[in-house]
Amino acid sequence: MKNALGRDVPGQPYLGLQAIKRIEYKQTKSDKEERKDKVHYDLGSFIKTLALEDNMTLSFHHHLRNGDFVMNQVMAEVAKSGVKNLTICASSIFPVHAPLVALIEQKTITKIIASYVSGPVADAISEGKVEEVCLLQTHGYRATSIMSEETPIDIAFIAAPACSPDGNITGSMGPSSCGVLGYAIADAWYAKQVVAVTDFLVDVLDPEIPSVCVDDIVKVDRIGDPDGIVSGTTKITRDPVGLRIAKLTSEFMKATGLLKNGFTFQTGAGGISLAVAKEIHELCLDENIKGKFASGGITSYLVKMLEDGVFEELYDVQCFELDAVESIKRNPNHHKMSAAKYADIHDPDNIVNQLDFVILGATEIDLDFNVNVTTGSDGRIMGGSGGHADTAYGAKFAIIVSKLVSSRISVVVDQVTTITTPGETVDVLVTDRGIAIHPRHQALIDHLKATTNLPIVEIQTLYQRALALTGIPEKTQNLGRIVALSQYRDGTILDVIRQIDNID
Amino acid sequence: MLRRSALFMPGNNPAMLLSASILGSDCIIFDLEDSVSLNQKDSARLLVKHAIETLDFGNVEVVVRINPVSSQEWKQDLREIVPVYPDAIMIPKACKEDVEEIERFIFEIEEEKQLTKKVKLMIIVETAYGIETIVETLRCSRRIECVLLGAEDLTTDLGIKRTKEGHEIDYARAKVAMAARAFSIQAMDTPFTDVEDREGLVKDTLHAKSLGFSAKACIHPNQIDAVHAVFDPTQSEIDAAIEILEERDRALALGLGVFSIHGKMIDLPVIQRAQNIVDLARKTGKRK
Numbered sequence: 040m041k042n043a044l045g046r047d048v049p050g051q052p053y054l055g056l057q058a059i060k061r062i063e064y065k066q067t068k069s070d071k072e073e074r075k076d077k078v079h080y081d082l083g084s085f086i087k088t089l090a091l092e093d094n095m096t097l098s099f100h101h102h103l104r105n106g107d108f109v110m111n112q113v114m115a116e117v118a119k120s121g122v123k124n125l126t127i128c129a130s131s132i133f134p135v136h137a138p139l140v141a142l143i144e145q146k147t148i149t150k151i152i153a154s155y156v157s158g159p160v161a162d163a164i165s166e167g168k169v170e171e172v173c174l175l176q177t178h179g180y181r182a183t184s185i186m187s188e189e190t191p192i193d194i195a196f197i198a199a200p201a202c203s204p205d206g207n208i209t210g211s212m213g214p215s216s217c218g219v220l221g222y223a224i225a226d227a228w229y230a231k232q233v234v235a236v237t238d239f240l241v242d243v244l245d246p247e248i249p250s251v252c253v254d255d256i257v258k259v260d261r262i263g264d265p266d267g268i269v270s271g272t273t274k275i276t277r278d279p280v281g282l283r284i285a286k287l288t289s290e291f292m293k294a295t296g297l298l299k300n301g302f303t304f305q306t307g308a309g310g311i312s313l314a315v316a317k318e319i320h321e322l323c324l325d326e327n328i329k330g331k332f333a334s335g336g337i338t339s340y341l342v343k344m345l346e347d348g349v350f351e352e353l354y355d356v357q358c359f360e361l362d363a364v365e366s367i368k369r370n371p372n373h374h375k376m377s378a379a380k381y382a383d384i385h386d387p388d389n390i391v392n393q394l395d396f397v398i399l400g401a402t403e404i405d406l407d408f409n410v411n412v413t414t415g416s417d418g419r420i421m422g423g424s425g426g427h428a429d430t431a432y433g434a435k436f437a438i439i440v441s442k443l444v445s446s447r448i449s450v451v452v453d454q455v456t457t458i459t460t461p462g463e464t465v466d467v468l469v470t471d472r473g474i475a476i477h478p479r480h481q482a483l484i485d486h487l488k489a490t491t492n493l494p495i496v497e498i499q500t501l502y503q504r505a506l507a508l509t510g511i512p513e514k515t516q517n518l519g520r521i522v523a524l525s526q527y528r529d530g531t532i533l534d535v536i537r538q539i540d541n542i543d
Numbered sequence: 544m545l546r547r548s549a550l551f552m553p554g555n556n557p558a559m560l561l562s563a564s565i566l567g568s569d570c571i572i573f574d575l576e577d578s579v580s581l582n583q584k585d586s587a588r589l590l591v592k593h594a595i596e597t598l599d600f601g602n603v604e605v606v607v608r609i610n611p612v613s614s615q616e617w618k619q620d621l622r623e624i625v626p627v628y629p630d631a632i633m634i635p636k637a638c639k640e641d642v643e644e645i646e647r648f649i650f651e652i653e654e655e656k657q658l659t660k661k662v663k664l665m666i667i668v669e670t671a672y673g674i675e676t677i678v679e680t681l682r683c684s685r686r687i688e689c690v691l692l693g694a695e696d697l698t699t700d701l702g703i704k705r706t707k708e709g710h711e712i713d714y715a716r717a718k719v720a721m722a723a724r725a726f727s728i729q730a731m732d733t734p735f736t737d738v739e740d741r742e743g744l745v746k747d748t749l750h751a752k753s754l755g756f757s758a759k760a761c762i763h764p765n766q767i768d769a770v771h772a773v774f775d776p777t778q779s780e781i782d783a784a785i786e787i788l789e790e791r792d793r794a795l796a797l798g799l800g801v802f803s804i805h806g807k808m809i810d811l812p813v814i815q816r817a818q819n820i821v822d823l824a825r826k827t828g829k830r831k
Contacts, residue, residue, distance in 0.1 A: 279562065279566055279763075279764035279765065280562045280565065280566070282764070282765070283565055283566055283567065283764070286567075286768075444561075471562065471565045472565055491828075492828035504599075507599065508561070508598075
């Protein structure tokens with residue numbers, strides 16, 4: 040069936056923003072009676088005690104990022120039990136999770152649900168090695184689908200940087216501290232069984248996940264490699280072209296009139312996104328503007344902006360850097376938030392809905408402003424929405440920043456390979472060769488053309504400018520089997536991702 | 544043409560050539576001279592030629608700095624570059640004799656290729672001889688549009704140390720600015736070489752502006768905004784200039800030859816300066 044964006048999709052098709060229906064969640068575990076003696080000291084023998092069955096869904100969070108040991112450790116033991124056809128519901132999957140590929144090949148794992156997948160597991164999905172059709176969700180919808188039990192979790196394995204013997208968990212303590220556990224909260228409250236895996240048993244006074252959620256605790260030697268957990272390497276771009284884009288973006292933001300006291304802002308950890316943050320930082324200090332909050336994944340630079348008084352608060356769903364991990368421990372205005380508080384579509388007070396500006400990247404953006412951050416132009420999975428579609432929906436201005444042409448490939452295309460974020464939620468594309476504003480903002484376009492020197496052009500003009508540099512790329516058509524679905528934040532299907540062969 | 548900044552870019556770097564027009568500089572100078580090593584001269588020349596032929600630089604002025612007359616390269620530079628219509632050729636280490644020789648050769652190329660547009664010249668004075676003979680040099684060719692002071696080579700020629708404060712080039716700056724004005728040619732100031740020192744750049748540019756320079760060469764894209772900020776008129780300057788022009792119109796309508804604003808007599812030079820400010824404000828987009 041064709042969805043509202045013209046793509047043939049199975050399941051519930053995306054019908055546009057107007058068609059989104061609200062739902063309510065069932066009661067959670069707050070009245071549950073807690074067991075005593077939750078702590079186990081051997082992962083292998085503990086897993087043998089679990090009532091594992093074929094077709095179960097096991098969940099994991101990704102706060103330990105590319106330093107995570109837990110998913111590999113747990114799945115290696117689970118595989119020994121001989122169960123098959125498991126679904127892995129992980130908030131994200133990184134290159135460190137390469138050992139899962141063998142489990143996919145032996146059919147221990149036959150379906151993956153995630154918000155972002157990169158590395159060998161992404162290639163395994165693209166190559167059709169995963170038997171069932173996988174789901175690539177937004178960060179918000181992952182929480183929504185767990186809480187609404189559309190994705191019922193049988194067992195949640197929660198990597199716990201610090202855990203008390205009765206099961207109170209925090210991300211802010213311990214040798215593998217990651218700051219926040221925002222993506223694990225829905226799993227903790229809604230999974231049928233919750234297992235904390237920790238390398239730091241200690242009293243936890245201010246838990247993110249309370250003991251009532253936790254059925255068992257397994258103490259292991261190490262849950263992660265701190266070098267992979269927080270990168271510590273996010274850097275503001277020094278590339279003059281990237282800096283030019285950042286400058287144009289800040290000038291656009293100022294020209295909208297929304298960059299004033301009380302503004303709200305989210306940006307990523309990419310070089311250009313950070314350069315935008317720096318421009319905004321300097322502008323706010325120069326003009327004495329104080330923002331209400333910045334949100335999302337928190338970098339060192341956003342911490343600096345908080346400390347300089349540019350923002351009153353930070354809402355943090357995951358810490359990208361050590362400075363953020365330290366800040367959240369000591370700064371009362373640096374708040375932890377769950378993925379649901381961040382971006383659950385059925386929570387009208389969620390943080391994304393309060394955003395004025397979000398700065399986002401794109402692998403491709405098409406003439407209808409649909410954005411792809413899920414696959415390359417060859418259809419190979421190389422990421423996923425994360426919070427892209429959530430924040431684009433919520434923010435008053437979803438601003439895509441990108442070089443128009445990078446490595447001889449245009450970011451503007453006539454049709455994106457995979458729709459991650461519908462164009463009706465994207466507002467602006469800022470490139471080095473011009474700014475395109477979605478035509479639904481015609482009044483703003485007229486106003487900015489009349490009052491500023493911003494290089495505002497139609498997206499078709501940017502496309503033509505790119506083609507003048509790159510030539511017209513040859514079209515490819517992929518009729519391979521559907522290996523994954525791009526799922527919107529209301530659970531409807533935006534697009535399909537097809538099998539590709541011969542990944543190097 | 545609006546020319547507050549001119550960004551030097553090595554001619555042998557394809558990525559830089561590709562992004563040259565989007566960095567915000569009013570003018571870009573593709574360099575075939577000092578920033579290109581001897582064994583790269585051919586490829587730089589061809590790259591720049593094809594870039595000018597192929598890429599759309601929009602409103603950005605495109606200038607090519609050729610190798611000096613003392614080199615083996617300058618004729619071949621001109622043979623390749625002049626026919627693709629750059630906005631201007633920049634002549635390094637300029638003096639009257641070199642400019643005349645180059646202009647003769649350019650003329651030959653233009654005749655031979657039957658080029659429909661004459662290329663303009665920009666010259667760099669960067670030797671003691673060049674500074675002391677600048678008036679003769681500027682007089683020798685009508686093609687010269689802009690003269691750039693090259694302080695690095697000049698101080699080397701003088702055997703003195705180049706400093707951030709720049710007192711050692713005060714004489715040269717004053718001489719270049721004065722001579723350029725005498726021929727209604729734009730004076731462009733030497734680059735500020737510490738690309739991380741924005742404060743120093745602004746100070747240096749303000750000093751050059753106070754001597755009569757209306758543009759500054761840049762050696763890094765991050766210098767462009769600061770240079771523009773110095774040469775752009777401020778809002779209060781624009782407002783005052785508009786007031787003067789409006790009063791002038793009123794006075795003209797009333798048949799008055801002279802008039803005053805806030806008790807100050809307004810005469811022709813003041814009106815001309817006000818007109819210059821408003822014209823510049825329009826060009827820079829500060830006034831629509």
